[in-house]
Amino acid sequence: MQSCTNHPYAADAQPCEGCGQPFCELCRVEIMGRHLCLACKQGAVAGVMERKRQHPMAIWSLLTPLFGYLLCGVLVPVTGALGIYLGNKVLREIELEGHWGGRSLALAGIVTSVGTLLPWTLSVIAIVLFRLGVL
Numbered sequence: 001m002q003s004c005t006n007h008p009y010a011a012d013a014q015p016c017e018g019c020g021q022p023f024c025e026l027c028r029v030e031i032m033g034r035h036l037c038l039a040c041k042q043g044a045v046a047g048v049m050e051r052k053r054q055h056p057m058a059i060w061s062l063l064t065p066l067f068g069y070l071l072c073g074v075l076v077p078v079t080g081a082l083g084i085y086l087g088n089k090v091l092r093e094i095e096l097e098g099h100w101g102g103r104s105l106a107l108a109g110i111v112t113s114v115g116t117l118l119p120w121t122l123s124v125i126a127i128v129l130f131r132l133g134v135l
Contacts, residue, residue: 005037017040019037019039058102061113064083073116076120082113083112084110087106
């Protein structure tokens with residue numbers, strides 16, 4: 001039996017999954033599914049609590065479709081498609097790189113783009129059908 005690094009009289013020591021040193025139950029904590037000593041725990045959670053910087057294009061994925069909508073729908077096909085593209089690009093980069101924030105803005109941009117593009121498309125279809133005499 002190994003003794004704890006901090007408590008030499010504790011005989012129930014188990015190795016830390018980070019550094020391999022023996023520690024008793026008082027000196028190890030379970031975090032993120034691993035049993036770690038205090039030093040390894042601090043290293044494991046150091047980056048978890050940091051606030052991520054917002055992706056620079058996240059706000060543009062939301063503002064782009066709004067600009068098209070505010071311009072009386074003239075640019076909705078362009079700005080709606082661009083908003084969907086930018087939102088997806090931001091989401092991909094957040095997933096791949098991991099250090100960016102702005103997921104909510106990107107999702108809001110995609111939803112707003114679809115929300116402006118879909119009614120615009122339906123109105124164009126209705127106008128075409130009306131002109132053809134179907135409606």
